[in-house]
Each structure stands twice: as structure tokens, then as C-alpha cells.
Amino acid sequence: AQRVTQPEKLLSVFKGAPVELKCNYSYSGSPELFWYVQYSRQRLQLLLRHISRESIKGFTADLNKGETSFHLKKPFAQEEDSAMYYCAPKYTGTASKLTFGTGTRLQVML
């Protein structure tokens, strides 16, 4: 079965500190990996996808196929980064669904 693990429910960091939100996925074909973010009282928004290899709002994520991980990183946390973050693989061949992790709440403290 396809499985996504985000081990931390809550991650608290101080402003300016580095952030790493962990995500491990089960291997099944060659999934495309996404990170979605949900700010307070707002919709789920795409943050980034691994094939684009771009940095959004200072966040990057590297796909490690050997470790089946797609950790989200940012060198210096900002207060506005406080939100729920969801890792979501999309498995090849389904044309369809995202499989969401349980999410990690990032809390950036002043």
C-alpha cells in the first residue's frame, strides 16, 4: 500500500533558525512528490514539486530515492512560515490521487 510518513506532528523553531520537515514515502513506481501548505484558515496551496527543482518562499526539497525521502528545508525560518505542511506523493499511472501525509504543524517563535 502507498504510505506517506511525516513523523513530526508539531515542529517549533525560533525565527531565523533552520527548518527541516521530514517526509518518507513508500516506493511504488516513480512517484512525483509535492509539498502543500495550509496557512491558518486558508486553502491547501501547492508549495513545490520535486520535478521543478525550484525554491519557493525560500523552501527547497530534495528527492532521495535511496532513502525514499523528500524532506522540506529552509535555512532561516520566518514568522509567516507558521502553517501546516503536507507531503503528498502522486504515483505514476494513476492519473489521479494525491496521497497525503498526516501533516506537520510548523510553529515559528519570535
Added chain:
Amino acid sequence: EPEVTQTPSHQVTQMGQEVILRCVPISNHLYFYWYRQILGQKVEFLVSFYNNEISEKSEIFDDQFSVERPDGSNFTLKIRSTKLEDSAMYFCASSGDRGVYSNQPQHFGDGTRLSIL
């Protein structure tokens, strides 16, 4: 920027009643989805829809659920006889302005909070 819109934002319904949740996907998108999130739990896939038919559905999407694209713009989720455990946030999403198995990202609506009494 175009958005997925969902109505209503909050729906309160008596158990056993039918409910219809409405979504207007982004206009040039071809794939449509429903997800739900029970309070405190993760977002779960319900169903995907392409070319006027269901392309994939989860175990949650049983005979009580149905989807429809009644016209060129709306995409609806109907629950025939609601149960207490149907209480959740329901998200509509759309994607794919080209190609079968397109990996275009999914764009989500704000969600409808469904409360079953």
C-alpha cells in the same frame, strides 16, 4: 489567478438526509477530485473524475456517494443518506490542462465543512 470555488462554506444536515456539495473547478482543467479531512486526521482521497466518468475511487467512496458534472462548470459530490461519520471538511480540486496522466499539480478549493447532526 483562477481559483477553485466551493459552496457552501458550511453545511449542517440532519443524519439520513441527502447533501450536495458544489464545486466550480478552474475552467480549462480536465481532472476533478474530491478529498475529505475528518477533524484531526489527514486529508483522504475520495474520487477522481475525468472525461465525464470516475477514473479512480477510494474505499471511502461507497454507494452512498456519487459525483456529477451536470454542466460545463460545476462538479458536485452527493451523499445520499448522511451518517454522523460523514462530518468532515470536503475539498474539491482540479488539475490537468493537458494530457492523460498529466502530472499538473492539483489546485484546491477552500473546502466545505459538513456537520451531520
